[in-house]
Amino acid sequence: MHEAGIDAAASLLRPILGGVFNMPAKRLLAHYKIDPRTNRLLMVACNAEDMLLPRSNFTFYEFDADFALVHKREFVVPDHLMIHDWTFTDSHYVLLGNRIKLHIPGSLLALTGTHPMIAALAVDPSKRSTPVYLLPRSPEAEASARDWSVPVEAPSQMWSMHVGNAFEERNARGGIRIQVHMSGCSYQWFHFHRMFGYNWMNKKLDPSFMNIPKGRELLPRLVQVSIDLDKRGTCRGCSVKRLSDQWTRPADFPAINPNFANRRNRFIYTGAASGSRRFLPYFPFDSVLKVDAADGSARLWSAEGRKFVGEPVFVPTAGRREDDGYVLLVEYAVSDHRCNLVVLDARKIGERNALVAKLEVPKHLTFAMGFHGFWADE
Numbered sequence: 032m033h034e035a036g037i038d039a040a041a042s043l044l045r046p047i048l049g050g051v052f053n054m055p056a057k058r059l060l061a062h063y064k065i066d067p068r069t070n071r072l073l074m075v076a077c078n079a080e081d082m083l084l085p086r087s088n089f090t091f092y093e094f095d096a097d098f099a100l101v102h103k104r105e106f107v108v109p110d111h112l113m114i115h116d117w118t119f120t121d122s123h124y125v126l127l128g129n130r131i132k133l134h135i136p137g138s139l140l141a142l143t144g145t146h147p148m149i150a151a152l153a154v155d156p157s158k159r160s161t162p163v164y165l166l167p168r169s170p171e172a173e174a175s176a177r178d179w180s181v182p183v184e185a186p187s188q189m190w191s192m193h194v195g196n197a198f199e200e201r202n203a204r205g206g207i208r209i210q211v212h213m214s215g216c217s218y219q220w221f222h223f224h225r226m227f228g229y230n231w232m233n234k235k236l237d238p239s240f241m242n243i244p245k246g247r248e249l250l251p252r253l254v255q256v257s258i259d260l261d262k263r264g265t266c267r268g269c270s271v272k273r274l275s276d277q278w279t280r281p282a283d284f285p286a287i288n289p290n291f292a293n294r295r296n297r298f299i300y301t302g303a304a305s306g307s308r309r310f311l312p313y314f315p316f317d318s319v320l321k322v323d324a325a326d327g328s329a330r331l332w333s334a335e336g337r338k339f340v341g342e343p344v345f346v347p348t349a350g351r352r353e354d355d356g357y358v359l360l361v362e363y364a365v366s367d368h369r370c371n372l373v374v375l376d377a378r379k380i381g382e383r384n385a386l387v388a389k390l391e392v393p394k395h396l397t398f399a400m401g402f403h404g405f406w407a408d409e
């Protein structure tokens with residue numbers, strides 16, 4: 032679509048999305064970040080009409096510890112993308128783009144109001160790579176010759192799900208190497224309406240979608256993306272590999288010791304499927320996996336019996352080692368329809384005595400499948 036055509040479409044869509052669908056002009060992405068180096072809260076917003084157009088507007092905000100806005104950057108990218116999670120390094124905001132396109136029959140249904148706006152979208156698997164947008168975090172970072180509106184094409188097609196961490200280091204070319212630890216799934220499997228088995232039409236959970244044959248290859252898995260830029264910012268290499276050779280089962284919701292965000296981290300904790308259930312082997316997850324990125328090894332803690340777990344949260348203690356701390360997660364016990372807050376000693380995951388405590392969650396707060404979590408020190 033020509034640039035003027037997109038402008039016209041955008042100005043037509045804005046009042047419809049705002050008036051009919053009650054969408055604000057900008058929507059914040061659910062995932063925010065904390066940069067421990069600068070002690071800032073980082074957030075990003077998209078324009079409401081982006082979902083429907085081959086052009087994406089990203090506004091990044093950085094807030095200080097008093098929630099004062101101290102930094103703001105805007106980017107327009109000529110691509111039709113859906114972004115759920117994202118990450119950052121010292122010099123860049125990093126977006127792994129999921130390619131989408133308009134689904135015409137679905138668009139008509141969305142316009143009738145009987146279907147959500149997301150019905151208007153379909154995945155676009157036409158390119159065999161994954162676009163990685165490296166957007167300069169500061170004017171100084173923008174000064175390199177690199178054109179940020181052109182993505183690095185990672186040599187593997189994946190639908191990016193969640194990011195555990197990213198960091199950059201000087202490389203031998205006088206430039207930087209950016210590494211991202213994340214989860215991604217296959218375009219062949221991704222489905223807007225059935226993710227994690229939640230059906231918005233009847234408001235029921237049906238995890239069978241997450242347990243299809245070939246689930247090992249198609250469902251979310253942990254990967255490491257590495258990008259080498261030379262001193263002019265030109266990409267000299269990009270690779271995608273499994274984060275752990277020892278773990279080939281589905282996993283998602285990667286978390287790290289938050290003190291290690293935006294610097295080289297070694298350990299990643301993530302929800303995972305032990306695969307030991309005969310029925311529904313891959314989802315809901317029943318385990319927490321601790322991956323050591325240094326050697327690719329993987330250690331597991333599994334809930335006993337019919338219990339499901341959500342995202343692990345790492346709570347650091349005073350120790351200096353990266354895995355000095357607790358891993359918290361909420362476990363759902365199917366038979367008593369109750370949740371427990373599980374506290375694990377992060378260093379002991381994979382050993383017999385990793386469990387430190389298990390606390391019953393009050394009954395009125397029971398939820399069958401929890402995803403994200405957060406911990407704040409008081």
Ligand SMILES: [Fe+2]
Nearest residue numbers: 115116193403
């Ligand atoms: Fe998420």
